[in-house]
Amino acid sequence: MKKIQNLYLVDDDDIYVFLTRKIIEETQLTEHIEVFNNGQDVLDYLKNLEDETLLPEVILLDLFMPIMDGWEFLEEFAMLKPKLNRKITIYVTSSSISPHDIQRAKNISDVTDYVIKPLNKERFEELVKNMAA
Amino acid sequence: MKKLQPVNYQALVASSPSLLLVLLPDLTIIEVSQSYAAATMTVREEIIGRGIFEVFPDNPDNHTADGVSNLKASLHFVIQHRTAHTMAIQRYDIQKPDGEFEKRYWSPYNSPVLDAQGNLIYIIHKVEDVTEFVLVQQEQAARDHFTDNLISKISDMEIELYKRAQEIQKLNASLEKRIAEQTHSRLQAETDFKEIFEKSTDGIYVQDIETGEFIEINDRAAELNGCSKEELRKIPLENFISDDPQYSLEKGLEYFRKAAQGEPQSFEWLSKRADGSPTWYKVNMKKASIAGKDRIISFYHEINDRKRAEQKILASEQRFRTIIEQFPYPVIIYKPNGQYVFANNAWETMWNDKKDSLADYNILQDGFLLHSNIGESIRKGFAGETVITEPFFGNPEMIGKSGRERWVVFTLFPFKNADGELIEIVTIHQDVTEKKQAEEEIRNNLLLTTFQKKQLEDFCNIVSHNLRSPLVNISMLVDIMLKCEDIDQIKIFQDKLGRATANLNEIFHHLIESIQIREETQIVKIPLHLNTQLTKVLDLLHGEIENSQAQISANFHAVDTIHYPEKYLVSILHNLLSNAIKYSSPNRTPTISLQSQKNGDSVFLSVTDNGLGIDLNKHGENVFKIRKVFHSRPDAKGFGLFITKNQIESMGDQISIESQPDQGTTFTIEFKNQPV
Numbered sequence: 001m002k003k004i005q006n007l008y009l010v011d012d013d014d015i016y017v018f019l020t021r022k023i024i025e026e027t028q029l030t031e032h033i034e035v036f037n038n039g040q041d042v043l044d045y046l047k048n049l050e051d052e053t054l055l056p057e058v059i060l061l062d063l064f065m066p067i068m069d070g071w072e073f074l075e076e077f078a079m080l081k082p083k084l085n086r087k088i089t090i091y092v093t094s095s096s097i098s099p100h101d102i103q104r105a106k107n108i109s110d111v112t113d114y115v116i117k118p119l120n121k122e123r124f125e126e127l128v129k130n131m132a133a
Numbered sequence: 134m135k136k137l138q139p140v141n142y143q144a145l146v147a148s149s150p151s152l153l154l155v156l157l158p159d160l161t162i163i164e165v166s167q168s169y170a171a172a173t174m175t176v177r178e179e180i181i182g183r184g185i186f187e188v189f190p191d192n193p194d195n196h197t198a199d200g201v202s203n204l205k206a207s208l209h210f211v212i213q214h215r216t217a218h219t220m221a222i223q224r225y226d227i228q229k230p231d232g233e234f235e236k237r238y239w240s241p242y243n244s245p246v247l248d249a250q251g252n253l254i255y256i257i258h259k260v261e262d263v264t265e266f267v268l269v270q271q272e273q274a275a276r277d278h279f280t281d282n283l284i285s286k287i288s289d290m291e292i293e294l295y296k297r298a299q300e301i302q303k304l305n306a307s308l309e310k311r312i313a314e315q316t317h318s319r320l321q322a323e324t325d326f327k328e329i330f331e332k333s334t335d336g337i338y339v340q341d342i343e344t345g346e347f348i349e350i351n352d353r354a355a356e357l358n359g360c361s362k363e364e365l366r367k368i369p370l371e372n373f374i375s376d377d378p379q380y381s382l383e384k385g386l387e388y389f390r391k392a393a394q395g396e397p398q399s400f401e402w403l404s405k406r407a408d409g410s411p412t413w414y415k416v417n418m419k420k421a422s423i424a425g426k427d428r429i430i431s432f433y434h435e436i437n438d439r440k441r442a443e444q445k446i447l448a449s450e451q452r453f454r455t456i457i458e459q460f461p462y463p464v465i466i467y468k469p470n471g472q473y474v475f476a477n478n479a480w481e482t483m484w485n486d487k488k489d490s491l492a493d494y495n496i497l498q499d500g501f502l503l504h505s506n507i508g509e510s511i512r513k514g515f516a517g518e519t520v521i522t523e524p525f526f527g528n529p530e531m532i533g534k535s536g537r538e539r540w541v542v543f544t545l546f547p548f549k550n551a552d553g554e555l556i557e558i559v560t561i562h563q564d565v566t567e568k569k570q571a572e573e574e575i576r577n578n579l580l581l582t583t584f585q586k587k588q589l590e591d592f593c594n595i596v597s598h599n600l601r602s603p604l605v606n607i608s609m610l611v612d613i614m615l616k617c618e619d620i621d622q623i624k625i626f627q628d629k630l631g632r633a634t635a636n637l638n639e640i641f642h643h644l645i646e647s648i649q650i651r652e653e654t655q656i657v658k659i660p661l662h663l664n665t666q667l668t669k670v671l672d673l674l675h676g677e678i679e680n681s682q683a684q685i686s687a688n689f690h691a692v693d694t695i696h697y698p699e700k701y702l703v704s705i706l707h708n709l710l711s712n713a714i715k716y717s718s719p720n721r722t723p724t725i726s727l728q729s730q731k732n733g734d735s736v737f738l739s740v741t742d743n744g745l746g747i748d749l750n751k752h753g754e755n756v757f758k759i760r761k762v763f764h765s766r767p768d769a770k771g772f773g774l775f776i777t778k779n780q781i782e783s784m785g786d787q788i789s790i791e792s793q794p795d796q797g798t799t800f801t802i803e804f805k806n807q808p809v
Contacts, residue, residue: 015606015629019613064598072751095605096598117605 004030011062038065039073055086063094154258192226192234200225217244238267336433360407375403392418413440463562469555471497486536514545540569603637643772656698663689670706683723692729701780708773713742736804743797
């Protein structure tokens with residue numbers, strides 16, 4: 001299975017970030033995990049990035065965050081995307097099981113899938129496998 | 134064009150070559166021509182304003198003088214008939230300035246001057262001095278010194294005289310004709326009256342004013358009574374009196390007495406015919422002078438048919454009234470001028486009032502009604518249109534009456550007679566109170582349902598997302614701890630588990646708080662002193678205020694009390710103030726000011742800070758949403774404003790926000806329907 005060079009984890013819940021990072025590292029499918037606390041942080045980072053090799057292949061995006069939430073980030077990202085020289089796969093990962101949220105996320109073309117938290121080892125491996133295919 | 138000056142008639146008369154005298158109808162001289170004054174040896178200025186006969190009296194030496202009386206007669210003719218009158222040649226001696234009378238002959242002509250309405254305003258008295266002519270005639274015209282000039286004048290005068298003679302002849306002919314006509318018409322009138330009397334469709338009685346004795350009775354009178362004239366005279370009056378005490382003999386005599394006193398009587402009368410059957414009359418009775426004697430003349434017009442029709446109408450009206458009286462809908466009838474006429478039993482029941490209280494009621498003078506939303510409809514109804522009003526809240530107290538309040542719909546329709554004349558306005562009151570209450574209830578239920586639906590959505594949101602978030606962490610931690618054998622690692626997980634559990638607890642607590650709002654929709658409003666409540670909240674926030682060095686000021690001068698549930702007000706103030714402190718700018722001392730204002734029956738309470746502010750263009754719609762956090766603060770949970778808004782809206786009030794990033798924020802709450 002092809003390894004992911006860069007994965008961005010965007011979430012404000014430090015416990016969840018701690019646990020998820022642990023799970024992803026155990027799969028040994030990623031080289032590097034970058035953590036951001038909200039949408040604004042990741043947006044600023046992407047805008048100022050000079051080394052294209054640091055662009056992520058995958059973003060795991062939480063929906064409910066302070067400053068800039070997942071929804072707002074997706075809007076901003078759609079405008080930024082043409083300038084980015086890499087295909088970026090976005091998975092929305094949220095604790096919300098509201099059908100309204102799930103449908104809304106799936107209707108956004110940049111969102112590849114909606115993952116209900118928690119993200120376990122098997123689910124992550126499946127996501128990576130789908131990406132390669 | 135040359136402008137015409139008004140004609141100076143006075144000057145015209147005064148300088149006329151004709152002998153003219155202008156008189157008022159009371160025979161005062163008001164103008165005279167100079168030629169007249171000269172001919173009569175008078176001075177114009179002296180005679181104006183004096184009576185004609187004072188100026189021109191008869192010659193006391195001439196015992197046959199008839200000038201004054203003839204002229205008087207002629208002038209009176211003019212005054213009476215408003216036509217001109219020509220007098221025959223008249224001797225009328227003139228008094229000279231020395232008092233002596235000079236023999237004169239005159240040919241006078243008097244003509245009236247009428248105004249637009251035909252009223253006599255002046256008499257023009259025109260004369261020709263024919264003294265010389267007469268004297269010449271008398272002296273056989275034999276004298277030598279008559280000149281051609283005089284002959285010519287005679288000729289003129291002859292023509293004038295001839296014309297006058299013609300006029301007199303015509304006038305005589307017309308007078309004769311008039312006399313003939315009058316004579317004829319008087320004869321005709323007598324014949325006519327006889328004919329009217331005998332052929333009248335009314336029974337006519339002529340009675341002696343003193344004794345009441347029948348002087349004359351016509352054929353019709355006898356016919357109406359079903360007997361001959363002779364029988365009518367013989368049968369005692371009592372026999373013709375009906376059994377109805379309203380039409381007694383005494384009553385009849387009273388009419389007679391009044392007529393005898395010169396007061397014409399007109400009344401309806403029920404009497405009996407000779408065979409005892411009842412008959413209705415319309416009677417006109419008056420005093421009249423017949424052949425020089427005072428009589429009472431009575432006309433009896435039979436009105437049985439009309440009376441029967443009237444009784445039918447009366448019966449039908451009574452039937453109609455009975456129906457309306459028992460009609461299950463409230464009915465009230467007014468005159469076109471708004472005056473109350475009638476109300477039925479259902480009206481009393483509906484308003485829980487007595488119809489007697491309506492006696493002096495006039496709907497159009499009801500000031501309250503004129504200002505209500507149905508005033509226009511009511512006026513249309515009284516103009517003769519059929520109108521159904523909007524539902525209207527009838528509060529009897531407003532029109533100074535007792536009774537109960539009702540929601541009503543008025544249906545007004547005109548009652549017109551055969552000529553299309555508006556007689557009465559019939560108003561049906563439809564009680565729609567229950568319908569209105571049901572509508573009100575549905576509306577309230579809808580509001581409540583909408584509110585509850587929104588709350589339920591929020592609740593689902595809380596459960597599906599906010600509550601699930603710490604649960605996910607806990608379950609993940611438990612999973613990982615079960616697999617982990619490293620004691621040090623487990624300690625780290627335990628610590629995180631503790632935090633995740635605390636987080637769950639906190640969210641759960643907020644959730645309970647939100648649910649409580651839902652259960653407390655019946656929560657009671659009590660008067661709360663704003664300063665007292667603020668002091669209470671400041672005590673609770675004591676620590677935060679101390680740490681932040683926040684300056685808090687309040688101005689409650691405009692309104693110092695609001696009616697609100699105490700728990701909510703404390704919670705609202707607590708949330709807004711703790712937010713203001715929490716999101717203060719690190720570059721400034723936090724300043725927070727509170728102010729109350731009044732507008733109508735709303736009280737506005739604002740909380741203004743100089744803190745971080747929020748970009749409302751970006752976050753406006755999310756400000757009051759649950760778990761919306763706009764700043765990277767570790768203690769920002771996103772529950773405060775959500776709960777505050779929920780509390781405010783559950784009371785039917787509103788909260789709004791104004792904010793500029795890095796300048797500050799103002800939250801304003803509108804508390805509606807506050808007691809004045």
